[in-house]
Amino acid sequence: MDMSSPRLTELAHGGGCGCKLAPAVLQKLLAGQPAAQPFAQLLVGNEMADDAAVWQIDDNTCVIATTDFFMPMVDDPYDFGRIAAANAISDVYAMGGKPIMALAILGMPINKLEPEKISRILEGGASICGEAGIPVAGGHSIDSVEPIYGLAVIGICHPSQVRRNGGAKAGDKLILTKGIGIGIYSSAIKKNALPGQAYDEMIASTTLLNKVGTTLAADPSVHAITDVTGFGILGHGLEMARASNLTLRLNLADIPFLSEAEKLAQQGFITGASVRNWASYGEAIALPTDMPEWQRMLLADPQTSGGLLVAVASNEADALVKQVVEAGYPLARIVGTVEDGTPGIIIGS
Numbered sequence: 001m002d003m004s005s006p007r008l009t010e011l012a013h014g015g016g017c018g019c020k021l022a023p024a025v026l027q028k029l030l031a032g033q034p035a036a037q038p039f040a041q042l043l044v045g046n047e048m049a050d051d052a053a054v055w056q057i058d059d060n061t062c063v064i065a066t067t068d069f070f071m072p073m074v075d076d077p078y079d080f081g082r083i084a085a086a087n088a089i090s091d092v093y094a095m096g097g098k099p100i101m102a103l104a105i106l107g108m109p110i111n112k113l114e115p116e117k118i119s120r121i122l123e124g125g126a127s128i129c130g131e132a133g134i135p136v137a138g139g140h141s142i143d144s145v146e147p148i149y150g151l152a153v154i155g156i157c158h159p160s161q162v163r164r165n166g167g168a169k170a171g172d173k174l175i176l177t178k179g180i181g182i183g184i185y186s187s188a189i190k191k192n193a194l195p196g197q198a199y200d201e202m203i204a205s206t207t208l209l210n211k212v213g214t215t216l217a218a219d220p221s222v223h224a225i226t227d228v229t230g231f232g233i234l235g236h237g238l239e240m241a242r243a244s245n246l247t248l249r250l251n252l253a254d255i256p257f258l259s260e261a262e263k264l265a266q267q268g269f270i271t272g273a274s275v276r277n278w279a280s281y282g283e284a285i286a287l288p289t290d291m292p293e294w295q296r297m298l299l300a301d302p303q304t305s306g307g308l309l310v311a312v313a314s315n316e317a318d319a320l321v322k323q324v325v326e327a328g329y330p331l332a333r334i335v336g337t338v339e340d341g342t343p344g345i346i347i348g349s
Contacts, residue, residue, distance in 0.1 A: 012071035066091035069150020081124025092155035096217025104139030107148035166243025168311035178307025181261025247341035
């Protein structure tokens, strides 16, 4: 790295999905917007905080559209591009679709970053699009105060394969496909406190495409899917609970964490986004009375390019989680159950 050049993370006040507006702030902003006009072909809009919009073209085809972008959470420009692209494409997989093309979204402080670094960001994004089998077909760029990169992504699927964050059924089991702790790791990066092997672990997780979502959506025993990103497993789990009008019970001992996440959380590497997340939805979460604050903040930790949270029929869950692990997601686990009750989350030990 050129030591005369600023670190990417130094140019941004936040990073990754930790840049997201807090859930409570977002709800207030959207509450003042007019309701979308009723279009019969709009199967999924923004009414239940789903991962992407879905428009039905005909009896066999739906178009899935999403956009996602953020500021750097790592200093390597190529890695930043890869992470941002994988995160954006994930929304299509979370809806059960297959991506077909992407458009780049780029905002860079041109007077602070060398063109070579900006090019490496774009190269990283294009490399992940290549892994997904899609082109970067265009895009838009501006000169901005902070570095921003992401994608608008278009996908397709059969109407029967659309999976929303609602639709979970009482008795379902919950599968999480990736480990938790990305926000903790990114906080440690800013303070030069993340061990090298943990950085490699983080890059491996955040650049792992959620392709398995397309396969899962073809299984009728899978009732609901969402990806776990900026609001943490609690925030996105709560969206699933509210959209399904049910209670989610998460078993703390079963939730997979990145190898250094718990230790770093105990050492205080907590993001501001975790605090904002908890302030937004903590009243809907039932915790063990003896849970320490660091553990609570870890469950609210923003996940950039996180895994999928999947509600599946109980009798199919063991076979399905084995299938997910074999597909290349070694930390996939059954992490809880869906129950009748007031929409919310109960954390069990």
